[in-house]
Amino acid sequence: MSSVTDKYTKNYSSERTKEFEKRVREMSGNMSEESAAALVATEMRKKLKKGGLIDKPLGAGGKKP
Numbered sequence: 001m002s003s004v005t006d007k008y009t010k011n012y013s014s015e016r017t018k019e020f021e022k023r024v025r026e027m028s029g030n031m032s033e034e035s036a037a038a039l040v041a042t043e044m045r046k047k048l049k050k051g052g053l054i055d056k057p058l059g060a061g062g063k064k065p
Contacts, residue, residue, distance in 0.1 A: 004033050008041045020044065 005024055009017045020040055027036035
């Protein structure tokens with residue numbers, strides 16, 4: 001699409017890239033393309049995040065004793 005979206009989608013699958021570009025096009029009418037790309041990337045990252053350091057002691061490098 002452009003250098004702005006290429007910066008965010010260089011490691012995305014083709015399906016995910018299409019979804020990202022579609023959402024950026026929808027939002028770019030209200031704001032700059034760079035702002036829309038950053039916002040869409042943040043939303044997509046939050047959607048993928050499904051875990052963390054639950055039930056792992058701090059200071060042990062994430063390893064259970």
